[in-house]
Amino acid sequence: MNEKSIQTTLIHSDYVAPGGFDAFPPGIHRASTVLFPNTAAMRSTEWRDKQAYTYGLHGTPTTFTLEGKLAEIEGGTHCLLTPSGLAAIAMVDFALLKSGDDVLLPDNVYNPNRELGRWLTQDFGVSARYYDPMIGAGIAELIQPNTKLLWTEAPGSVSMEVPDLPAVCQAAHARDVIVALDNTWAAGLALRGFDHGVDIVMHALTKYQSGGADLLMGAVITRDKALNDRIAQAHMRLGMGVSPDDAYLVQRGLPTMKLRFERHDASARTLAAWFKARPEISKVLHPALEDCPGHAFWKRDFTGAGGLFSVVFDPRYDEAQVDRMVDALTLFGIGYSWGGPNSLVMPYRIKSLRDKWADPGVLVRFNVGLEDPCDLIADLEQAFGQL
Numbered sequence: 537m538n539e540k541s542i543q544t545t546l547i548h549s550d551y552v553a554p555g556g557f558d559a560f561p562p563g564i565h566r567a568s569t570v571l572f573p574n575t576a577a578m579r580s581t582e583w584r585d586k587q588a589y590t591y592g593l594h595g596t597p598t599t600f601t602l603e604g605k606l607a608e609i610e611g612g613t614h615c616l617l618t619p620s621g622l623a624a625i626a627m628v629d630f631a632l633l634k635s636g637d638d639v640l641l642p643d644n645v646y647n648p649n650r651e652l653g654r655w656l657t658q659d660f661g662v663s664a665r666y667y668d669p670m671i672g673a674g675i676a677e678l679i680q681p682n683t684k685l686l687w688t689e690a691p692g693s694v695s696m697e698v699p700d701l702p703a704v705c706q707a708a709h710a711r712d713v714i715v716a717l718d719n720t721w722a723a724g725l726a727l728r729g730f731d732h733g734v735d736i737v738m739h740a741l742t743k744y745q746s747g748g749a750d751l752l753m754g755a756v757i758t759r760d761k762a763l764n765d766r767i768a769q770a771h772m773r774l775g776m777g778v779s780p781d782d783a784y785l786v787q788r789g790l791p792t793m794k795l796r797f798e799r800h801d802a803s804a805r806t807l808a809a810w811f812k813a814r815p816e817i818s819k820v821l822h823p824a825l826e827d828c829p830g831h832a833f834w835k836r837d838f839t840g841a842g843g844l845f846s847v848v849f850d851p852r853y854d855e856a857q858v859d860r861m862v863d864a865l866t867l868f869g870i871g872y873s874w875g876g877p878n879s880l881v882m883p884y885r886i887k888s889l890r891d892k893w894a895d896p897g898v899l900v901r902f903n904v905g906l907e908d909p910c911d912l913i914a915d916l917e918q919a920f921g922q923l
């Protein structure tokens with residue numbers, strides 16, 4: 537055998553690490569090219585089946601393992617990973633909607649999803665219409681022959697209304713409309729979407745699954761192979777890949793997710809009760825409190841709550857006063873997203889985000905992190921002094 541040149545040796549080393557390595561953390565398998573043992577294997581491997589590997593974009597053991605775990609947590613059978621939660625939403629829309637179709641979105645939908653609906657309407661010949669999130673079985677009247685997809689969010693973003701999911705799903709299914717649920721708030725822990733009738737569960741893994749506020753990822757979970765195949769086709773056509781390193785980090789977060797979630801939940805309820813007792817606050821929009829529209833559905837369908845809720849200030853406080861209070865907080869960062877260890881705060885101009893919004897007070901959303909709730913309350917108390 538010829539001696540290889542150094543240049544070739546740099547690429548083709550003779551060393552092979554011993555097999556049989558085992559450890560608790562899953563391996564991080566990075567690849568664009570995936571090697572086939574021979575041409576027959578290359579020709580017979582179908583990317584769709586996920587029984588073997590074809591190309592980095594279609595997955596490595598690291599991403600397949602995360603998909604399997606997420607499907608199991610949610611009670612589904614199939615899962616597809618996307619580079620962000622928003623990418624997961626867009627993938628579902630592009631998989632299931634075509635020119636001439638209609639999609640229904642709740643008025644309290646995650647705002648970038650609303651933006652996507654606008655784009656689909658303006659440039660893609662799809663009609664996106666927005667419904668009252670508390671409509672329940674009344675959704676039947678909005679369903680048209682061309683309605684193909686209905687988005688739900690439980691609770692809705694920022695204003696936190698909890699929908700009557702089973703009623704909405706029943707009305708949609710009676711007309712063969714597919715129901716997708718953005719289940720990010722409940723992390724698949726406090727609400728099991730499939731048990732309440734939805735066909736597709738979507739998650740922003742960016743939030744609790746990651747838990748570190750250090751990555752972006754999304755997931756789409758189904759329990760119907762044909763439906764998954766339709767979405768997988770869009771996943772492939774749109775080139776939705778995720779980094780195996782990020783997929784590893786999400787898996788690192790999963791074992792502690794329920795413990796973290798329960799702590800977020802307990803602390804958020806402690807803070808919500810504190811807000812409820814304050815004269816400066818007119819409403820606490822936390823699904824576990826009666827101020828929150830749909831509280832009864834939360835009680836019926838959910839087993840817990842996350843760390844995210846909103847409060848509405850008494851109308852005697854204007855935006856500038858509330859902004860001063862927000863700026864005075866020291867333990868709450870001002871920033872989007874949530875689900876990490878750090879508490880966050882975000883004032884919203886909610887009227888500009890909704891077709892219908894009657895409340896005159898300033899709305900502020902809180903993400904309660906993993907700090908000691910006593911310290912968070914002390915911080916709120918000093919900041920409320922700025923009002």
Ligand SMILES: *Cc1c(COP(=O)(O)O)cnc(C)c1O
Pocket residue numbers: 619620621622623646689693718720721740741742743752753754873
């Ligand atoms: C954060 C979020 C998303 C989007 O997730 P990204 O990973 O930030 O794109 C979607 N839906 C809800 C309810 C969210 O809170």
